[in-house]
Amino acid sequence: MISNEMSRRRLLGYGVGLGAAATLTLAGCGGGSSSPGGSAAGGNGGKDYTGPKVDLKLWNGFTGGDGDIFKKLVEQFNGEHKNIAVSVVTYEWQDYYSKLPGAVSSGNGPDIAVMHMDQLATFAARGVITELDDVAKALQLSEGDFAPTVWKGGLYNDKRYGIPLDMHPLGFYYNKAVMQKAGLDPNKPPTTKDEFTAALAELKKSGVQGFWVSPFQFTGGMTFYSLLHQWGGTLFDGDVAKATFNSDQGVEACTWLVDMIKQGYSPANVGQDADYLALKSGKNAFNFNGIWQINDLKKSADVQWGVAPLPQLGTKQAVWANSHNFTIVKQRGADANKVSGAKVFINWLSEHSLDWAKGGQVPARKTVRESADFKALTEVNALAPELEYAAFPPAVPGLGEVMITFYNAFNEAALGKKTPKQALDDGAAKADKQLADNRKKYGS
Amino acid sequence: MADVIEVGAARGDAPPRAGRTRRRSATQRGHRATPYLFLAPYLVLFLAFGLAPILFGVWISLHQWDLQLPNRPFVGLGNYRDLFSSDSAIYGDWWSSVRATGIFTLFATPLLVVVPLGLALLLNRSFPGRTFFRAAFFAPYVLGVAVIGLLWRFLLDANLGLVNRLLGAVGLPSDTPWVTDVPWAWVSLVGVTVWWTCGFNAVIYLAGLQDIPAELYEAARVDGANGWERFRHVTLPGLRPVLLFVLTTTILASANVFGQAFLITQGAPGEQTRTVVWRIVDEGLRDYDVGRSAAMSVLFALMLAVVSVVNFRLFRHQED
Numbered sequence: 001m002i003s004n005e006m007s008r009r010r011l012l013g014y015g016v017g018l019g020a021a022a023t024l025t026l027a028g029c030g031g032g033s034s035s036p037g038g039s040a041a042g043g044n045g046g047k048d049y050t051g052p053k054v055d056l057k058l059w060n061g062f063t064g065g066d067g068d069i070f071k072k073l074v075e076q077f078n079g080e081h082k083n084i085a086v087s088v089v090t091y092e093w094q095d096y097y098s099k100l101p102g103a104v105s106s107g108n109g110p111d112i113a114v115m116h117m118d119q120l121a122t123f124a125a126r127g128v129i130t131e132l133d134d135v136a137k138a139l140q141l142s143e144g145d146f147a148p149t150v151w152k153g154g155l156y157n158d159k160r161y162g163i164p165l166d167m168h169p170l171g172f173y174y175n176k177a178v179m180q181k182a183g184l185d186p187n188k189p190p191t192t193k194d195e196f197t198a199a200l201a202e203l204k205k206s207g208v209q210g211f212w213v214s215p216f217q218f219t220g221g222m223t224f225y226s227l228l229h230q231w232g233g234t235l236f237d238g239d240v241a242k243a244t245f246n247s248d249q250g251v252e253a254c255t256w257l258v259d260m261i262k263q264g265y266s267p268a269n270v271g272q273d274a275d276y277l278a279l280k281s282g283k284n285a286f287n288f289n290g291i292w293q294i295n296d297l298k299k300s301a302d303v304q305w306g307v308a309p310l311p312q313l314g315t316k317q318a319v320w321a322n323s324h325n326f327t328i329v330k331q332r333g334a335d336a337n338k339v340s341g342a343k344v345f346i347n348w349l350s351e352h353s354l355d356w357a358k359g360g361q362v363p364a365r366k367t368v369r370e371s372a373d374f375k376a377l378t379e380v381n382a383l384a385p386e387l388e389y390a391a392f393p394p395a396v397p398g399l400g401e402v403m404i405t406f407y408n409a410f411n412e413a414a415l416g417k418k419t420p421k422q423a424l425d426d427g428a429a430k431a432d433k434q435l436a437d438n439r440k441k442y443g444s
Numbered sequence: 445m446a447d448v449i450e451v452g453a454a455r456g457d458a459p460p461r462a463g464r465t466r467r468r469s470a471t472q473r474g475h476r477a478t479p480y481l482f483l484a485p486y487l488v489l490f491l492a493f494g495l496a497p498i499l500f501g502v503w504i505s506l507h508q509w510d511l512q513l514p515n516r517p518f519v520g521l522g523n524y525r526d527l528f529s530s531d532s533a534i535y536g537d538w539w540s541s542v543r544a545t546g547i548f549t550l551f552a553t554p555l556l557v558v559v560p561l562g563l564a565l566l567l568n569r570s571f572p573g574r575t576f577f578r579a580a581f582f583a584p585y586v587l588g589v590a591v592i593g594l595l596w597r598f599l600l601d602a603n604l605g606l607v608n609r610l611l612g613a614v615g616l617p618s619d620t621p622w623v624t625d626v627p628w629a630w631v632s633l634v635g636v637t638v639w640w641t642c643g644f645n646a647v648i649y650l651a652g653l654q655d656i657p658a659e660l661y662e663a664a665r666v667d668g669a670n671g672w673e674r675f676r677h678v679t680l681p682g683l684r685p686v687l688l689f690v691l692t693t694t695i696l697a698s699a700n701v702f703g704q705a706f707l708i709t710q711g712a713p714g715e716q717t718r719t720v721v722w723r724i725v726d727e728g729l730r731d732y733d734v735g736r737s738a739a740m741s742v743l744f745a746l747m748l749a750v751v752s753v754v755n756f757r758l759f760r761h762q763e764d
Contacts, residue, residue, distance in 0.1 A: 104512070126510060268621070271597065271600075271605070274603055278603070281604075408714050415713040433532070
């Protein structure tokens with residue numbers, strides 16, 4: 001048994017092929033006899049946990065108001081589970097993703113990690129997180145329990161790596177006072193392209209540049225991402241081998257946005273966050289921004305605002321979105337008890353995601369989303385319909401840098417440094433090289 | 445004049461001959477290992493935390509290295525070749541970041557060498573409120589880059605910022621894109637950095653100025669030297685070692701610029717203000733390509749080493 005333990009540890013430490021490592025870990029969970037601390041406690045994939053007390057480290061990036069709500073939920077969980085103690089460590093998302101690989105490879109990583117959906121494939125391919133198919137099975141979770149878009153996003157190579165907690169899309173925020181001043185009905189935000197441009201024309205007459213186009217990823221780049229899909233375009237081809245965001249649809253969508261500036265509906269050179277600050281201070285009327293701004297606006301008592309799904313500006317509905325997922329981090333010496341404790345936690349939190357919704361996120365779990373309690377959260381609930389047509393990035397490892405290229409291409413177009421076509425063509429050419437590099441690196 | 449030689453001796457420039465022979469004979473009388481024993485603590489630290497990581501970094505740069513991927517194939521100089529070959533994905537990014545860092549260093553360094561010198565000369569005079577002004581100019585330096593970055597990002601915002609509003613109020617153009625277009629973005633980054641860090645160099649100059657013996661100024665005055673001549677023939681030569689120090693550290697610090705661009709311009713427009721250190725961080729910690737990131741670091745270190753050597757050479761020639 002000792003030699004078995006040794007070889008497994010060495011294999012995991014030196015890093016074997018992903019599949020092999022995962023199989024070994026799973027064998028460790030189910031096998032019972034080979035896991036230290038014994039018992040088949042790890043076997044049921046998270047329904048309950050009856051083994052000896054385990055301490056679990058959880059890392060997340062909830063630094064805003066959502067962090068407090070998250071910590072309260074963890075406290076409640078710890079109170080209800082005497083043999084599982086979860087301790088939370090919070091970093092800025094950016095620090096978090098750069099710290100995690102080093103921590104895991106030196107054996108100081110967390111047991112549970114909260115991760116954005118578009119990071120799952122990268123961390124799965126790099127062997128940082130483990131498969132969770134058995135959790136889904138044991139908890140009888142399936143696509144029907146979630147929105148299909150979110151549920152499929154947790155897959156990489158047909159295996160599940162993330163249990164979705166929530167979804168955070170862009171929303172359409174509008175300043176009611178400014179609309180009223182321009183003679184618009186503040187309770188009827190535009191829903192189509194014609195209504196949208198007509199409203200902008202009215203606003204312009206009253207001296208308001210209604211819709212500021214930010215050149216930065218937050219939030220102009222995300223707006224373009226949404227419109228690209230609304231115009232019927234895609235980021236990449238089916239195999240994610242070639243960038244397609246410079247398609248005719250992409251150029252058209254980008255041109256439409258850049259023309260907002262040319263037509264005077266938006267000032268040029270909008271700075272980071274200036275679009276949102278302008279909405280709050282009544283300098284513009286419309287802003288496409290993340291669902292996370294709801295809580296911030298709620299704190300601003302003097303702003304009269306509303307939020308709705310993104311208007312349909314292209315040929316179909318689509319919106320940028322991302323999702324927080326729970327993952328279990330691979331350990332050098334896999335402890336089956338910790339793994340099963342972690343699964344219990346993930347399931348419990350998923351069921352309690354209504355409280356999480358109060359932090360300003362749409363819960364991924366259908367039962368929670370359809371509950372009366374959730375509907376009472378008016379603003380967040382207003383964005384729930386977007387779940388059906390949310391456009392998540394494909395599950396491909398190493399996509400982060402390619403998305404930066406995409407956002408930078410839009411930046412150059414929005415700042416007038418290049419024409420939309422030129423900017424997107426240049427970006428796509430660079431993205432193609434990055435995708436080829438990634439295929440070589442991750443061997444897919 | 446004897447005083448001057450003594451000052452030089454204290455700094456170790458030209459130890460008096462007698463001292464040198466005495467020290468050597470003391471060493472010969474003691475154990476041969478004594479100097480090495482005294483050096484040992486530093487040597488151990490240097491080997492463990494200086495040399496070893498550098499060599500390891502060079503080793504990493506010869507591989508396609510990811511902390512988590514099972515195989516880390518040896519690629520020889522492949523990572524370096526990518527940095528020099530125009531059809532690799534990283535080529536354009538790398539050289540645009542070298543260009544960005546070069547532009548910043550080229551404009552920030554002269555200002556950060558000259559402005560604090562002027563400041564130090566003023567603050568070295570005696571006038572009421574001198575201590576207050578010394579503190580005021582040094583104050584921004586104690587703020588973290590996150591604070592000054594966010595502060596100036598909002599102040600410099602083209603459409604909502606205070607700077608443009610003030611410019612407009614006095615009849616100047618009020619729509620300058622301070623953080624989203626070049627060359628304005630460079631003006632902002634350099635300006636903010638000078639405001640932020642000039643206090644530090646000024647303090648070093650002040651210390652250097654106070655080291656220059658007052659007798660020299662008096663002697664110069666007796667010889668009929670005017671203010672400018674006193675500055676050229678007394679102050680500048682007296683400050684030479686300090687100047688070399690300030691110039692070298694300022695070049696190196698400017699070449700390491702990251703936080704200001706990251707927070708204020710966010711690299712815009714496009715990637716034109718994305719600097720080398722930022723690129724290295726991205727490559728290693730965001731894209732997890734540690735090998736390539738290490739290759740960039742090695743290459744960048746070589747570039748800075750060349751600049752520093754040239755810098756020292758120039759100063760030595762001046763002294764000859």
